[in-house]
Amino acid sequence: MEKSDRIFVAGHRGVAGSAIARELERRRHTNLLLKTRSELDLMDQAAVDRFFAEDRPDYVFLAAAKVGGILANQTYPADFIRDNLEIQTNVIDAAWRSGVKRLLFLGSSCIYPKLCPQPIKEEYLLTGPLESTNRAYAIAKIAGIEMCWSYNRQYGTQFLAAMPTNLYGPGDNFDLQKSHVLPALIRKAAEAKASGERTMIVWGTGTPRRELLYSDDLAEACVFLMNLADERFQLLLKPEEPPLINIGTGQDLSIRELAELVCRGVGFDGRLEFDTTKPEGTPQKLLDVARIQALGWRASTSLEEGIRLTYEWAKESLALTPA
Numbered sequence: 067m068e069k070s071d072r073i074f075v076a077g078h079r080g081v082a083g084s085a086i087a088r089e090l091e092r093r094r095h096t097n098l099l100l101k102t103r104s105e106l107d108l109m110d111q112a113a114v115d116r117f118f119a120e121d122r123p124d125y126v127f128l129a130a131a132k133v134g135g136i137l138a139n140q141t142y143p144a145d146f147i148r149d150n151l152e153i154q155t156n157v158i159d160a161a162w163r164s165g166v167k168r169l170l171f172l173g174s175s176c177i178y179p180k181l182c183p184q185p186i187k188e189e190y191l192l193t194g195p196l197e198s199t200n201r202a203y204a205i206a207k208i209a210g211i212e213m214c215w216s217y218n219r220q221y222g223t224q225f226l227a228a229m230p231t232n233l234y235g236p237g238d239n240f241d242l243q244k245s246h247v248l249p250a251l252i253r254k255a256a257e258a259k260a261s262g263e264r265t266m267i268v269w270g271t272g273t274p275r276r277e278l279l280y281s282d283d284l285a286e287a288c289v290f291l292m293n294l295a296d297e298r299f300q301l302l303l304k305p306e307e308p309p310l311i312n313i314g315t316g317q318d319l320s321i322r323e324l325a326e327l328v329c330r331g332v333g334f335d336g337r338l339e340f341d342t343t344k345p346e347g348t349p350q351k352l353l354d355v356a357r358i359q360a361l362g363w364r365a366s367t368s369l370e371e372g373i374r375l376t377y378e379w380a381k382e383s384l385a386l387t388p389a
């Protein structure tokens with residue numbers, strides 16, 4: 067990407083999108099196209115077509131999506147499948163029509179089967195049943211990968227689908243009704259500390275294992291992929307397999323270990339109690355990151371440091387609790 071190329075970051079106010087926009091600004095890209103939802107609703111096909119025809123982005127990072135934790139996915143499956151199918155269909159199709167050079171579609175590790183071997187390789191896509199709690203969301207994301215692949219084969223586009231593991235970082239959603247596991251744990255620990263409680267309740271048994279990626283690391287990986295030289299980028303777009311690449315750290319830990327790390331980071335020294343009546347999702351989700359590491363990228367932010375930075379952000383931006 068040249069510094070003056072027109073780069074559309076869809077979803078630039080989200081966790082992933084804001085980190086991508088920051089990374090591009092840090093690298094002195096001067097022509098970022100950033101639209102809030104009220105300026106451009108990506109579910110409005112005519113508006114999306116108009117935007118691409120008029121603003122003609124060279125590169126697209128598709129980080130806009132309806133995203134949420136287990137509870138939100140279970141409660142609003144129709145919204146998850148409809149919104150995501152509409153957003154990605156509108157953007158991917160308009161990107162092809164307007165001649166975008168490269169597009170990076172962000173999916174999620176929940177596209178992989180619930181019980182597939184660990185660590186999860188890209189080739190395990192569509193080899194078994196999905197986790198039921200976020201099936202609607204996962205199927206929308208799988209459709210997005212299939213669209214990228216189909217457009218590449220039929221129209222010669224260069225659309226790549228990146229599957230990040232669980233993300234966290236500044237801008238995260240700390241609303242317990244909608245949040246992912248890490249912000250939920252940070253909030254609970256901060257509130258327990260502030261109110262002087264001795265116990266903090268964690269959903270599930272604490273045994274499922276999760277991999278977590280700091281949003282700035284994801285952004286660095288996305289920009290790295292978009293900047294790959296043609297011959298290396300083409301290796302990811304072989305016609306015989308989906309244009310898919312995992313982004314993660316390659317390391318996981320149990321929810322109990324994660325909760326303990328969060329408590330240390332936040333300064334809550336009470337007891338953890340596990341509510342085993344609550345859903346907890348897939349037993350393990352660890353991505354195989356050999357493909358991206360072979361290209362020369364690996365994550366650099368430790369979980370301790372990432373938790374510290376995210377908690378600092380939450381204290382300042384959300385007034386989560388006094389220090």
Ligand SMILES: NC(=O)c1ccc[n+]([C@@H]2O[C@H](COP(=O)([O-])OP(=O)(O)OC[C@H]3O[C@@H](n4cnc5c(N)ncnc54)[C@H](OP(=O)(O)O)[C@@H]3O)[C@@H](O)[C@H]2O)c1
Pocket residue numbers: 076077078079080081082083102103104106107108109128129130131132133153172173174175229230231232233234237246
């Ligand atoms: N968070 C994770 O753990 C995780 C893990 C793996 C992959 N991902 C993927 O990364 C991508 C971004 O996730 P995220 O965590 O950054 O989500 P997020 O924080 O919820 O951000 C999503 C962004 O999309 C925007 N958006 C949603 N619907 C829109 C619409 N109709 N028109 C315009 N903008 C719209 C939102 O705008 P508003 O600000 O107006 O709501 C928001 O800025 C998703 O594709 C997700 O699958 C996320």
